Amino acid sequence: MPTNFDKLTKEQKDRFTQAQPFAAQRGLLKDEVSGLFGAINKRDYMVGMKDLLMELYDCPDYFKDTQTGLNVVENAALSILGVTTPASLGSAISSGDWDNGLLVRFALLMPEPDYAERPASPVYQPAPTDLIDDLRLLHERLPAPEMTELGWHAPSALRLNVACWAECQRYGDELRRLCDPHREVELDDRLKGIYGRMHVQAFKLASLFAALDWLKTSADAPMVTVEHWNAAQAICDGWRTSAHRLLEQLDKSGEAVQEKRQQDRMLNAIRQTGEAGIGLRDLYRNLNLSAKQARGLAGDLVRAGLIEERRMDRAEWFVAVEYVTGQG
Numbered sequence: 001m002p003t004n005f006d007k008l009t010k011e012q013k014d015r016f017t018q019a020q021p022f023a024a025q026r027g028l029l030k031d032e033v034s035g036l037f038g039a040i041n042k043r044d045y046m047v048g049m050k051d052l053l054m055e056l057y058d059c060p061d062y063f064k065d066t067q068t069g070l071n072v073v074e075n076a077a078l079s080i081l082g083v084t085t086p087a088s089l090g091s092a093i094s095s096g097d098w099d100n101g102l103l104v105r106f107a108l109l110m111p112e113p114d115y116a117e118r119p120a121s122p123v124y125q126p127a128p129t130d131l132i133d134d135l136r137l138l139h140e141r142l143p144a145p146e147m148t149e150l151g152w153h154a155p156s157a158l159r160l161n162v163a164c165w166a167e168c169q170r171y172g173d174e175l176r177r178l179c180d181p182h183r184e185v186e187l188d189d190r191l192k193g194i195y196g197r198m199h200v201q202a203f204k205l206a207s208l209f210a211a212l213d214w215l216k217t218s219a220d221a222p223m224v225t226v227e228h229w230n231a232a233q234a235i236c237d238g239w240r241t242s243a244h245r246l247l248e249q250l251d252k253s254g255e256a257v258q259e260k261r262q263q264d265r266m267l268n269a270i271r272q273t274g275e276a277g278i279g280l281r282d283l284y285r286n287l288n289l290s291a292k293q294a295r296g297l298a299g300d301l302v303r304a305g306l307i308e309e310r311r312m313d314r315a316e317w318f319v320a321v322e323y324v325t326g327q328g
Contacts, residue, residue, distance in 0.1 A: 021145035021152050025077040033082025038092035050102055053078070057105045061154075075154050080106070086249035095190075104193035107201065110245040137215050159221050160207060164229035171233055172199035194243050198236050205232035259297075262289070266297050270307055270320050277319035279312060 005013065030036055039046045040053075048067065055063065056078045065071045084092075097103050143155035175195040179187055187195065206228040214222035265287055270278055284294035298318055301307045308324045310317040 021147075024073045024075050027079045027081070030080065030082035032084055032088070033080070034084040034088035034092040036080075036082065037089065037097070041092065041094055041097070050097075050100070053080075054101055054105060086110075086246060086252075089246075090250045098190040098193060101193055104197055107239050108194070108243045108246045109239065110242045110249065113245070134212055134215060138211060141215065160210065161221055161223040164206065164224055164226045167226060167229045167233075168199055168203050171202060175199060188247060190247060191243060194240065198240060201239070202229070202232040202236040205235055262287075262293075263297055263301060266294070267301055267306055267320070270301075270318050271322075273319075275319065275323045277310065277312075277317050277323075280316035280318070283318065 002008075002016070005016070008016070040050045052065070056076045059075070059077045061075060063073045063076050065073075093103065143158055145155050146153045175198055179192045179195050203224075206224050207222070209228040209231055210222040210224040213228070266283065269283060269286060280291070280294060280298065283289075283298070284291050287294065289297070295316070298307065298309070298316075302309050302318075305321060307318045307320055310319060
């Protein structure tokens with residue numbers, strides 16, 4: 001109980017008392033979620049938060065944390081809904097966030113390319129009452145925690161009846177084949193983790209659909225049908241396409257744009273030296289780059305046919321290709 005419980009109003013006490021049995025089940029609504037990712041990657045006080053979020057994703061029956069004393073969480077379930085822009089997200093995350101599995105645990109939703117203006121409604125439109133009623137009914141019908149002599153006891157698990165395992169397995173196999181590195185067009189490595197988990201995401205969606213339909217029956221447990229699965233797979237296929245759009249935007253607003261700017265700066269610097277060209281050492285000192293960065297950028301420009309590499313007293317030397325052609 002909070003130390004100031006006796007000072008709370010009756011409404012506040014009632015709200016806390018009703019929420020207490022579900023203390024491990026929380027939702028986080030973040031208006032600028034890139035701030036969360038940025039803090040996880042850059043703030044010392046957030047060390048361990050990334051691992052915690054990934055562990056809670058699997059809704060463990062029992063989780064303990066001893067960094068600040070013993071904290072025990074039973075039946076953890078955390079949902080995060082956040083919004084941001086591709087530019088903000090790109091500056092907050094690292095390449096490791098794709099590899100370590102953090103981002104692949106989210107459904108990454110991007111606007112459709114065929115954007116159309118959606119005018120605001122002239123009148124207030126409340127949330128659909130049918131949806132609210134169904135969610136309330138689902139909450140009341142699901143097994144609830146029970147108070148015992150030893151405190152709150154977790155509810156018993158509700159077993160699902162599943163009639164779509166074959167479809168789920170088939171979808172997982174199909175996604176793995178799309179991750180095959182020997183395909184003619186290899187999938188972006190950042191997307192392989194998303195593809196690898198998409199069949200799990202689809203099954204979770206199908207289970208939600210089954211739970212809502214279960215409210216209309218007297219069955220002891222929900223039945224996840226092929227129809228539920230087909231609807232869930234269609235949505236997840238849309239999520240996959242959305243993740244591709246996000247990567248395109250991240251590349252446009254992130255490293256790819258920065259790399260192009262650096263290449264343009266280098267090409268202009270080389271062009272300004274005319275037929276004489278310029279050595280690598282002077283080039284990276286003038287542009288405030290490391291030798292490794294300058295050599296990599298120059299190599300890209302050589303392969304693009306924009307500059308030509310020469311040797312001047314064994315030093316690496318570069319001339320813009322239009323001046324080389326002029327000399328010929």
